Amino acid sequence: MDGALLFQLVLNGLIVGALYGVVAMSFVLIYKxxxxxxxxxxxxLLVGAxxxxxxxxxxxxxxxxxFLFTLAFMTIFGILLQVIVLRPLIGEPVISVxxxxxxxxxxxxxxxxxxxxxxxxxxxxxxxxxRVRVLGLEVQSVYLASLGVSAFIMLGFWWxxxxxxxxxxxxxxxxxxxxxQSLGISVPKVxxxxxxxxxxxxxxxxxxxxxxxxVSSALSFYGIKxxxxxxxxxxxxxxxxxxxxxIVGVLENVAQYVDSQWLNWGNMYQIAPFYALILILLIKxxxxxxxxxxxxx
Amino acid sequence: xxxxxxxxxxxxxxxxxxxxxxxxNIEVVYNEVILVLRGLSLAxxxxxxxxxxxxxxAGKSTTLKAISGLLRTEEGAVTRGDIIFxxxxxxxxxxxxxxxRGIFQVMEGRRIIADMTxxxxxxxxxxxxxxxxxxxxIDMVFDYFPRLRERTGLAGYLSGGxxxxxAIGRALMARPRLILMDEPSMGLSPLLVKEVFGIIRRLxxxxxxxxxxxxxxxxxxxxxxxxxxxxxxxKVVLDGDASALAENEDVKEFYLGGHGAERKSxxxxxxxxxxxxxx
Numbered sequence: 095m096d097g098a099l100l101f102q103l104v105l106n107g108l109i110v111g112a113l114y115g116v117v118a119m120s121f122v123l124i125y126k127x128x129x130x131x132x133x134x135x136x137x138x139l140l141v142g143a144x145x146x147x148x149x150x151x152x153x154x155x156x157x158x159x160x161f162l163f164t165l166a167f168m169t170i171f172g173i174l175l176q177v178i179v180l181r182p183l184i185g186e187p188v189i190s191v192x193x194x195x196x197x198x199x200x201x202x203x204x205x206x207x208x209x210x211x212x213x214x215x216x217x218x219x220x221x222x223x224x225r226v227r228v229l230g231l232e233v234q235s236v237y238l239a240s241l242g243v244s245a246f247i248m249l250g251f252w253w254x255x256x257x258x259x260x261x262x263x264x265x266x267x268x269x270x271x272x273x274x275q276s277l278g279i280s281v282p283k284v285x286x287x288x289x290x291x292x293x294x295x296x297x298x299x300x301x302x303x304x305x306x307x308x309v310s311s312a313l314s315f316y317g318i319k320x321x322x323x324x325x326x327x328x329x330x331x332x333x334x335x336x337x338x339x340x341i342v343g344v345l346e347n348v349a350q351y352v353d354s355q356w357l358n359w360g361n362m363y364q365i366a367p368f369y370a371l372i373l374i375l376l377i378k379x380x381x382x383x384x385x386x387x388x389x390x391x
Numbered sequence: 392x393x394x395x396x397x398x399x400x401x402x403x404x405x406x407x408x409x410x411x412x413x414x415x416n417i418e419v420v421y422n423e424v425i426l427v428l429r430g431l432s433l434a435x436x437x438x439x440x441x442x443x444x445x446x447x448x449a450g451k452s453t454t455l456k457a458i459s460g461l462l463r464t465e466e467g468a469v470t471r472g473d474i475i476f477x478x479x480x481x482x483x484x485x486x487x488x489x490x491x492r493g494i495f496q497v498m499e500g501r502r503i504i505a506d507m508t509x510x511x512x513x514x515x516x517x518x519x520x521x522x523x524x525x526x527x528x529i530d531m532v533f534d535y536f537p538r539l540r541e542r543t544g545l546a547g548y549l550s551g552g553x554x555x556x557x558a559i560g561r562a563l564m565a566r567p568r569l570i571l572m573d574e575p576s577m578g579l580s581p582l583l584v585k586e587v588f589g590i591i592r593r594l595x596x597x598x599x600x601x602x603x604x605x606x607x608x609x610x611x612x613x614x615x616x617x618x619x620x621x622x623x624x625x626k627v628v629l630d631g632d633a634s635a636l637a638e639n640e641d642v643k644e645f646y647l648g649g650h651g652a653e654r655k656s657x658x659x660x661x662x663x664x665x666x667x668x669x670x
Contacts, residue, residue, distance in 0.1 A: 262515050266504050272464045273502045278490030278519035278565065 102231060103347040109237045111343020112244035116299045117316050118323040118335035119251055120292035126268040126330050127288035130180060131188075133195040135296060136317020137202040142168050142297020143304035143313055144210050150218055157220055164301065165294050172293030176286045203314055214310035240302045247295055248336055255332065264288060268330070322367035326374050328384030337382065342367045408436035410475075411569055411601050412458065412494075417472030417482070419450070419457050419625075421465065427453045429625040430472070435569065440595050440602045442612040442633060444646055445622035451605040452499055454622070455571040458603070459496035460486035476569070491519045493568035499605075500577060501554040503561065505547030509539050512546050512557055516564030525564070532560035535590060552583040559590065569601045570594075576608045584608060588615050609646040613637045621646070 121135045145167050149160035179198060183191050221235045228238070254261040267274040267284045275281055300313055323342045327334025349366030353359055374381065412435040419428035428450050435441045443451050456462040457469050458476075464486070474482040481489060503512050513532055517525045533540040536556040542549055546557055555575055562570050575591065576584040592615045594600050606612035613619055619636040621629040629642065636642050 259514070259518060262507070262511055263518055265507065266515050269504045269506060270502065272461060273498065273504065275464060275486040276459065276461055276490070276496050276498055276502075277515050277561070278487045279515075280485070280487045 098231075099351070100348075103351050104344055105231065105233070106237075107344030107347035108340060109241050109343070110346070111340035112241055112248075112336075113299050113302060113339070114316070114319055114323050114343050115336040115339025116244050116247050117296055118320045118327065118339045119248070119332055120295040120299075121320045121324055122327075122330065122332055122335040123264075123288050123295075124292045125324075126332075127264050128176075128180070128285045129188075130191050130195065132292070133192065134198040134202065134317065135292075135320055136314035137199050137206075138168070138172075138293045138296035139300030139303065139316050140206055140309075140311065140313045141171065141202055141300075142293070143300035143309045144206050146297075146301045147215055147217060147304060147309045148210070151215070161301065164297055168293040168297040169290045172290035173286045175293070176289035180289070181282065181285070199314070199317070203311055207311060210309075212311070214308040214312070216308045217305045220305060234306075236302075236306050240306060243298060243302055247298060251295075251332060260284075260287065319367060322371040322374075325371050325381055328381030331381065331383035334381055334383030342370070345370060408438060410434050411437040411477060412603065413473075413475040414454070414458065415473045415475065417457060417474060418470045419453055419462065419467055420470045421467045423466075423468075427467070427625055428457065431622070431626055432472075433620050433627060433630070435601060435603050436618070438595070438599055438601055439618065440591070440604055440616040442609075442616035442619040443603060443605045443622060444609045444612060444619060446645075447607075449622040450625045451622055452573055455496055455573050455603070455605055457482070458489075459494055459571055460484055460489045461496060461498075487519075490565060490567075493566075494571065495562045495565045495567035495569070496571040497558050497562045497573060497575065499573040501551070501558045503546045503549075503554050503557050505545065507546055508544065509542050509546055509549075509557055512561050513564050516561035517566075519565060528564055528566070532563055535563070535593070536560055551578050552580070552587070555579060555583075555587055556590070559587070559594075563594070563598070563600075567600065569603065571603050571605075573605045574607060575604075576606060576611060584611060591615055609642070610637070 117135060117139065120138070121132060124130055124132045124135075142164055146160050146164040149155045149163050150157065153160075155163065175198065179194055180191070183194055221239070223235050225232050226235050226238060227233070255265060263274065263277075263279045264284055264287065266277060267279060267281055271281050274284070299316065303313055303316065319342065320339075323338035324335055325338070326341055327336070327338030345366050346363050350363040353362035414431060414433045416430050416432050417428055418426065418430060420426055431450070431454060433441070433443065433454075443454060445451050453462070453467065456465065456467065458474055458481075460481075462468065469482045472482075473480050476489075476492060476494060479492075481492065481494075484492075504515065507515070510529060513529050514525065517528065536553075536559075538553060539549075539556060539560065542553065546554065549557060555577075559572075559575065562572075572591070575587050579587065588611050591602060591604070595602055595615075604612055604616060613633040613636055616633040619630060619633045620627045621636070621642065629636070629639070631639070
């Protein structure tokens with residue numbers, strides 16, 4: 095087997111997987127804080143990427159301005175979604191909440207197609223240097239930047255949940271809402287904040303993917319890819335989400351290689367993560383890092 | 392007997408400190424149908440420890456949750472009466488606003504955040520604060536509870552006593568004026584109960600924190616409190632100075648284990664019921 099090719103595949107997998115990890119993290123964030131399984135996670139990427147693209151192409155804003163505007167827009171977008179759609183559903187059956195997020199997903203996909211059309215649109219080129227050499231490998235600079243952005247977001251999450259007061263409040267709310275309220279934490283605010291952060295972070299991933307592949311409704315597939323990543327890592331573990339994302343990314347690429355060389359089943363790239371999903375559910379239903387409650391001995 | 396009951400009631404007039412908390416004739420209903428508190432009144436003077444005693448199901452925890460606003464997280468509501476804190480009516484206020492006003496409830500069963508460290512739990516106690524002295528206060532809490540300082544792991548692995556201390560420490564971090572403490576002795580060994588109550592007394596004397604204390608361990612509670620209320624079926628049936636309550640024959644019989652008084656017959660029990668104060 096070709097060593098260099100395998101290395102290239104793993105590297106590609108890690109780059110894409112880091113983005114899966116970022117999206118999975120923002121999915122887990124919502125699930126942990128407010129117990130909502132958000133089927134519209136992929137549409138956060140879609141909306142974010144389209145907004146940024148529109149700012150850069152139609153309004154001709156410089157990248158930093160367009161990007162900042164996108165972040166601000168997604169913050170408000172996330173809060174409004176939570177307040178208008180999800181808040182009235184607090185206390186309703188899980189299935190109603192899930193159906194609401196599925197509805198949001200369909201709605202925003204259609205809305206984006208209606209506004210921006212069905213064709214993929216490229217971002218204006220952002221990098222002057224197309225490729226750089228890393229460890230003897232040719233890597234597109236957008237990929238490198240994407241990896242950097244992912245790592246930055248992950249570090250940000252880690253800092254937020256370990257050191258910031260609001261991150262701790264979010265963890266407390268995830269652990270026990272009544273206790274959180276007794277500490278003076280406003281649970282509705284935490285819910286809104288979790289949706290805002292999730293929307294913003296997903297949108298950043300959306301912009302990155304958009305820069306690499308162009309903006310199209312294909313972006314919302316990331317919302318589906320999140321499931322194997324998240325189940326693999328454990329539905330309520332942020333670290334698990336990152337690792338799950340990386341594993342899924344690598345798995346996709348390696349599976350595709352194996353398939354093209356020996357199996358010839360076709361389309362393993364899309365399917366392999368879901369085989370893994372089924373296996374994980376059979377063997378380790380709480381995932382690699384899912385909650386096991388601490389029992390005092 | 393009658394004279395003793397009268398002395399218990401009179402003692403109430405003896406507390407001259409201004410009232411920090413006043414609960415006036417409240418009625419609490421769960422799920423819009425279950426009446427739990429039926430016209431409960433009590434008063435907590437500034438800077439004192441007041442004990443709220445009673446059997447299981449009397450409504451003690453409900454009373455605390457009504458004051459802290461946590462009732463609404465359990466589908467409960469105050470349907471009648473007033474809760475006055477520092478001169479302002481606070482029923483209907485969100486629990487997170489009530490914490491900001493200076494009332495902090497230490498809930499029954501510790502309820503610390505098991506997957507966080509001690510320091511993270513303490514920092515959460517200070518969530519409502521904006522001043523920069525949080526670090527200093529964490530040190531202060533560790534001075535009160537030295538054994539917590541050495542525990543660097545997750546709070547879920549602490550012993551029951553340490554968890555209770557962490558729960559109290561977390562309350563201190565909010566710098567409250569009134570702590571509502573729900574059964575701090577629950578599940579602790581007699582030695583630890585003594586230690587915890589010693590600390591409760593020190594918090595009151597050193598820091599001047601007013602405490603409303605709900606307890607099953609009536610003897611312990613009355614030994615630290617200055618005033619006590621006894622609840623039954625959603626009402627206060629007896630109240631008085633802690634020392635007078637501790638000496639009261641009925642209280643001894645029903646809550647302190649009945650030493651000194653010979654076993655009473657059911658006839659006497661009825662007479663006790665009749666003498667209750669229906670507020």
